[in-house]
Amino acid sequence: MKTNFFRLMLRQMDVQLRMRVLSLWSLGLFITQPVIFSAVAMFLSRAAGNTNPDLIYTVIGGGIMGMWSGLVFTSTFDIRADRREGTLELIVGSPTPLRRVVGFRSLLNILAGSTSMLAAILAAVLIFDYDFSGINLPGVVLSFLLLFFGLWCMGIFLANLLAWSRLSGTFVDLLEIPVALLCGFMYPISVLPGWMQNISTIFPIRWSLEAMRDAMKGMPYNAELLTKWLIALGISLVFLLIARWLDGKVHDHIRITGELHSI
Amino acid sequence: MTTEQKAITINQLRKTFKTRHGFWKRTTRVTEAVQDVNFDVERGELFGLLGPNGAGKTTTVKMLATLLIPTSGTISIFGQDITQHTNEIRKRIGFTFGGARGLYGRLTASENLRYFAELYALPPEVTRKRIPELLELVGLSTRGDDKVETYSSGMQQRLHLARALLHDPELIYLDEPTVGIDPVGARELRATIKNLKAMGKTILLTTHYMAEADELCDRIAIINNGRIIALDTPSALKNRITADTVIELKTSLEHLPALKTLLDQLDPLTSVTYTQNTHEEAVSIHTVQPGTVIELLSPWLNTDLVHNMEMRNQTLEDVYINIIQGDGK
Numbered sequence: 001m002k003t004n005f006f007r008l009m010l011r012q013m014d015v016q017l018r019m020r021v022l023s024l025w026s027l028g029l030f031i032t033q034p035v036i037f038s039a040v041a042m043f044l045s046r047a048a049g050n051t052n053p054d055l056i057y058t059v060i061g062g063g064i065m066g067m068w069s070g071l072v073f074t075s076t077f078d079i080r081a082d083r084r085e086g087t088l089e090l091i092v093g094s095p096t097p098l099r100r101v102v103g104f105r106s107l108l109n110i111l112a113g114s115t116s117m118l119a120a121i122l123a124a125v126l127i128f129d130y131d132f133s134g135i136n137l138p139g140v141v142l143s144f145l146l147l148f149f150g151l152w153c154m155g156i157f158l159a160n161l162l163a164w165s166r167l168s169g170t171f172v173d174l175l176e177i178p179v180a181l182l183c184g185f186m187y188p189i190s191v192l193p194g195w196m197q198n199i200s201t202i203f204p205i206r207w208s209l210e211a212m213r214d215a216m217k218g219m220p221y222n223a224e225l226l227t228k229w230l231i232a233l234g235i236s237l238v239f240l241l242i243a244r245w246l247d248g249k250v251h252d253h254i255r256i257t258g259e260l261h262s263i
Numbered sequence: 264m265t266t267e268q269k270a271i272t273i274n275q276l277r278k279t280f281k282t283r284h285g286f287w288k289r290t291t292r293v294t295e296a297v298q299d300v301n302f303d304v305e306r307g308e309l310f311g312l313l314g315p316n317g318a319g320k321t322t323t324v325k326m327l328a329t330l331l332i333p334t335s336g337t338i339s340i341f342g343q344d345i346t347q348h349t350n351e352i353r354k355r356i357g358f359t360f361g362g363a364r365g366l367y368g369r370l371t372a373s374e375n376l377r378y379f380a381e382l383y384a385l386p387p388e389v390t391r392k393r394i395p396e397l398l399e400l401v402g403l404s405t406r407g408d409d410k411v412e413t414y415s416s417g418m419q420q421r422l423h424l425a426r427a428l429l430h431d432p433e434l435i436y437l438d439e440p441t442v443g444i445d446p447v448g449a450r451e452l453r454a455t456i457k458n459l460k461a462m463g464k465t466i467l468l469t470t471h472y473m474a475e476a477d478e479l480c481d482r483i484a485i486i487n488n489g490r491i492i493a494l495d496t497p498s499a500l501k502n503r504i505t506a507d508t509v510i511e512l513k514t515s516l517e518h519l520p521a522l523k524t525l526l527d528q529l530d531p532l533t534s535v536t537y538t539q540n541t542h543e544e545a546v547s548i549h550t551v552q553p554g555t556v557i558e559l560l561s562p563w564l565n566t567d568l569v570h571n572m573e574m575r576n577q578t579l580e581d582v583y584i585n586i587i588q589g590d591g592k
Contacts, residue, residue: 091382
């Protein structure tokens with residue numbers, strides 16, 4: 001019996017979609033919340049006298065906020081629910097490594113979260129007549145793919161922390177807003193003090209987000225854009241490697257402490 | 264018989280849990296859940312693990328199922344060490360835990376089974392054939408397309424069994440499989456377990472129900488406070504206690520002192536236990552001389568002093584209570 005990755009991915013994503021993603025709660029998380037974020041930010045930004053292309057921060061900010069919150073909440077909820085429902089020990093007790101299950105789940109969670117970006121952009125176009133002409137479209141697409149990849153790597157890393165112990169979910173919940181603020185989801189990172197900017201360098205999404213905004217403002221391919229892409233890719237891979245290293249440790253730790261289930 | 268031929272070999276197994284309490288002053292509480300447990304299970308055997316709540320049954324099963332790592336000691340499954348060959352062993356074992364947890368309620372039974380079949384990397388053609396067979400085996404073929412959240416606890420328990428059998432494991436752990444199931448459902452499940460044994464599967468069963476263990480198991484280990492305190496065939500266990508007849512009767516609370524005085528005349532080897540209910544006292548007399556007891560009580564039959572008297576042979580439950588109480592003293 002050999003694992004077929006593609007079949008496992010489809011089955012996992014199918015279960016994930018129907019068990020966790022298709023719900024009113026998720027609709028609020030992935031659509032309503034980012035649209036409200038974007039709209040309020042846009043009103044505030046306009047009131048402050050900003051016009052295109054500065055409004056791009058509010059458009060992308062709403063989208064990334066939905067993707068990030070979606071990842072944090074669904075990842076947290078997934079492992080907690082599996083612990084509570086007794087399915088975590090069935091998954092761990094099967095020959096399929098837990099990392100594959102959480103990897104495919106995170107993929108679907110971020111795919112679902114991508115609807116946030118779409119919703120925020122639609123809100124900008126339809127409600128605020130935002131003009132997207134003059135953008136570096138291939139650059140935007142590549143930046144978005146790197147943003148997606150960075151979030152996926154962080155998702156797998158967080159899932160390992162969540163599996164580690166019953167209490168780690170609280171810690172991961174607390175990461176949501178600080179990471180959003182440190183990575184400058186809705187404003188230029190340059191407005192933050194230096195030490196805060198230094199902390200944010202460890203998050204791959206900060207770099208891909210900056211690259212995406214630059215490309216949306218029409219920045220052509222240059223060394224600055226390329227550097228941001230490479231840093232985003234490099235840090236994402238570091239997160240992935242740490243997650244892979246943690247995976248074996250988590251597998252042993254939860255079986256020593258008996259943290260596979262909760263009542 | 265060599266170790267390779269045995270399904271399970273456990274040597275000096277021990278599991279300790281450490282839990283930390285307090286915020287400022289951290290204290291560590293150590294719980295010895297399983298202590299120096301040793302036993303073997305032969306291939307094709309149906310082995311029972313009996314014990315009260317918190318005795319260490321589920322912890323032992325979870326270590327056997329690779330879900331917990333032993334603190335010390337060794338476990339071999341089909342001759343392979345469980346910590347060295349974890350993934351190979353997972354392909355050869357199936358397990359269920361009692362209760363309604365462990366299923367995705369918003370999915371149908373078939374969808375649940377398809378998902379777990381993928382985790383065990385079953386080829387699609389095998390999955391397609393196996394799911395209807397298993398649903399038939401556990402009596403859920405007409406409800407396979409219904410969401411699991413609409414199932415009764417008995418149906419969920421049967422679906423657990425189907426899930427555990429998906430990859431056709433050689434060794435199956437059933438942790439309290441009939442808990443929460445009505446008598447008819449429990450009888451059907453016991454019949455399914457007997458079928459599995461007839462198919463050559465090795466089964467380790469934990470249960471609270473002595474009649475179930477007596478009916479199903481080839482051998483039984485009784486575990487209490489994390490230690491195995493008895494291990495034998497059900498009949499050998501029943502022969503362990505010298506008193507082989509049990510006489511049970513009821514008396515009113517007001518006549519209890521008089522009855523106690525009467526029973527004090529019995530042979531000191533005869534054991535009498537009293538259990539108080541709301542309006543009456545249940546008295547259980549374990550004796551090797553039932554005739555003497557009957558002779559003593561017969562003048563008082565069907566009076567307020569002695570009513571509802573019944574005589575029966577010793578059951579596994581009597582043995583279990585005797586062994587557990589003896590271990591506590």
